[in-house]
Amino acid sequence: MFKQLVGKAAARKLIFFVGLTALFLFDHGGFAAESDGFKRPRYSYVLRQNEDWSALAGLDDSQTKDFFDPVKYIPLSDDDKFWMSFGGQVRFRLEGWNNFDFNREFDDTFLLTRIRLHTDIHTGKYLRFFAEMKSAFATDRDLPGGRRTLDVDELALQQAFADIILPVGDSAKLTLRPGRQMLLYGKQRLVSPLDWSNTMRTWQGFQGFFDYNQWKISGFWTQFVPVKKYEHNEADADEPFGGIYATGKLGSTGIGLDGYWLYRKRKLLDDERHTVGGRISGTIGQKRLDYDFEAAYQTGDSGDKDVRAFMVGSQFGYRFTEASFKPRVYVGFDYGSGDKDPNDGKVGTFDQLYPLGHLYLGYIDVVARQNIISPNIGFTFSPLKNLTCEATGLFFWRAREDDALYNAGSAVLRQGAPGTSLEVGQEIDILLKYTYNIHTGLLLGYSHFFPGDFIRQTGPDDPIDFLYTSLEFTF
Numbered sequence: 001m002f003k004q005l006v007g008k009a010a011a012r013k014l015i016f017f018v019g020l021t022a023l024f025l026f027d028h029g030g031f032a033a034e035s036d037g038f039k040r041p042r043y044s045y046v047l048r049q050n051e052d053w054s055a056l057a058g059l060d061d062s063q064t065k066d067f068f069d070p071v072k073y074i075p076l077s078d079d080d081k082f083w084m085s086f087g088g089q090v091r092f093r094l095e096g097w098n099n100f101d102f103n104r105e106f107d108d109t110f111l112l113t114r115i116r117l118h119t120d121i122h123t124g125k126y127l128r129f130f131a132e133m134k135s136a137f138a139t140d141r142d143l144p145g146g147r148r149t150l151d152v153d154e155l156a157l158q159q160a161f162a163d164i165i166l167p168v169g170d171s172a173k174l175t176l177r178p179g180r181q182m183l184l185y186g187k188q189r190l191v192s193p194l195d196w197s198n199t200m201r202t203w204q205g206f207q208g209f210f211d212y213n214q215w216k217i218s219g220f221w222t223q224f225v226p227v228k229k230y231e232h233n234e235a236d237a238d239e240p241f242g243g244i245y246a247t248g249k250l251g252s253t254g255i256g257l258d259g260y261w262l263y264r265k266r267k268l269l270d271d272e273r274h275t276v277g278g279r280i281s282g283t284i285g286q287k288r289l290d291y292d293f294e295a296a297y298q299t300g301d302s303g304d305k306d307v308r309a310f311m312v313g314s315q316f317g318y319r320f321t322e323a324s325f326k327p328r329v330y331v332g333f334d335y336g337s338g339d340k341d342p343n344d345g346k347v348g349t350f351d352q353l354y355p356l357g358h359l360y361l362g363y364i365d366v367v368a369r370q371n372i373i374s375p376n377i378g379f380t381f382s383p384l385k386n387l388t389c390e391a392t393g394l395f396f397w398r399a400r401e402d403d404a405l406y407n408a409g410s411a412v413l414r415q416g417a418p419g420t421s422l423e424v425g426q427e428i429d430i431l432l433k434y435t436y437n438i439h440t441g442l443l444l445g446y447s448h449f450f451p452g453d454f455i456r457q458t459g460p461d462d463p464i465d466f467l468y469t470s471l472e473f474t475f
Helices: 002-027 453-458
Strands: 082-098 108-123 127-138 153-168 172-181 203-212 215-224 240-250 255-266 271-284 289-302 305-319 328-336 372-384 387-397 412-414 423-435 440-451 464-474
Touching (some): 423 453
Antiparallel strands (some): 082 108, 108 127, 127 153, 153 172, 203 215, 215 240, 271 289, 289 305, 305 328, 387 423, 440 464
C-alpha cells in the first residue's frame, strides 16, 4: 500500500529519510539536559526573539550541562548588563504527493531544507538588538508552480529590529520595536508567520507592546515583505498592514480574552479592509474541558463594491485526565463567508489575511477560510512520554454556490457557478509528533482528501494523498 501511495522512487526516498532521521536521533542523545538544577529557559521554536537566556548568567557549563549553553549566554561586561546570545534551527521535510490538485498526472516527492541563524544582543535593561538570517532550499518540485516562493528563498534577512524598553510605573512596561519582524497574534487564524512553509512570512515597520499585569496591548504598522527566491527581499509599499491587538486574562477566572482591529490594503487589487474581532478561551472542570471561540467581521471596499464579510473559528475539547495515555477528544467549527451575488454591488467573501490555515482547515491546503463551512472532529493521545498522536476528520462545504473554492493561499482553486454542488469533500489528517529532547523533534504525517460532488463537477477529481516526515533541530 505504501508504494502504491507514493510510488517506488518516492518510497525509497522516504525510507532513506526516516532511516537517516532514526540514526541521527539515536546517535545524538548527548545534547539532552534532563536535570540541570535550575529553571531552564524554553526554546520558542517559531519566534526566537521571545527567548530569554539571562537565567544562565553566572553559571558554568558543569551547572547547565547542555552542549549549546556556552553560545546561549555570552557576557559582554563584568556586571552581566551587556550580553549576547546565538541560536539557530535546521529543518528537513520530505513530502510525497499523489494526485496533487486532484490530478493523477501530478505525483512527486521532494525535500525541503531550511536553515535559520540569529543573534540577540542586550545592551543594558532598556535596549536590545535582534537579527535573524534564513536560507530555504528545495529539490526539484515537479508539481504546478514548480519551486514556489513558499519553498525557496536562498538567502534572506528574516528579521532585524531593535527593542527600546521603557518602564511605566512599578508593574508595566512599554516596548517599541522598529524594523523587520515576524508577526504572530492569537491562535494564528488571521495573523501568522506561517512556520509550516519553508520560507515563512515577515513584515517591515513598527510594533509596540504595552504590558500591564495580565494584559498585553500591541499596536503595529508594517508593510508585507514578499519573497524573491534569488534576490534581496524588500518591503512592498503597496501592501500595508496594521492594527491593534489586546490579549489577557479576566481577573482570577483564567478566562482568556482577545480583541483586535486589523487593517490591510492591497493597492494592486484595489482592496482595502478593516477586520474587527475577538476571542474567548479557557478551561472548565479541573482543566478537563477546554474551549476556544473566535469571530471577526470585515468591512471596507473592493474596487467599487462594499465589503461585508465575517468568519468564525472554534474548538471544544475534553481531556481524560486520569487516563495514562492522556487522551483528548475535540470538535471544531470553522466558517468563512462567501459572496452571495457577484452583481449586487457587495463583496461577501472573507479575506483571511495572513493565516495558519494549515492547522485548522486541513494539511493538504485545499481549503481557505473563504466561502467555506467546515466542522471537524478529532482526538489526541500520548502512548509514550514524548510521543503525541493525533487524528482529525474534516468536512467541507462551500458557503455560497456562486462563489469559488479557495486554497490555503487564497487563490481560486475551482470557480463556482449556479447549480453546482456545495459539497467540497472530506479530509483525514494523521500526525505523529516525537520530541527526542529539547533540541530535536520528528514529525510523521499522512493526509487523504476525498473529493465531493463540487470537485467532481468542475474538473479532475482524483483523491489526494499527502505523506511527509520532518526533522527539526533547534539550538
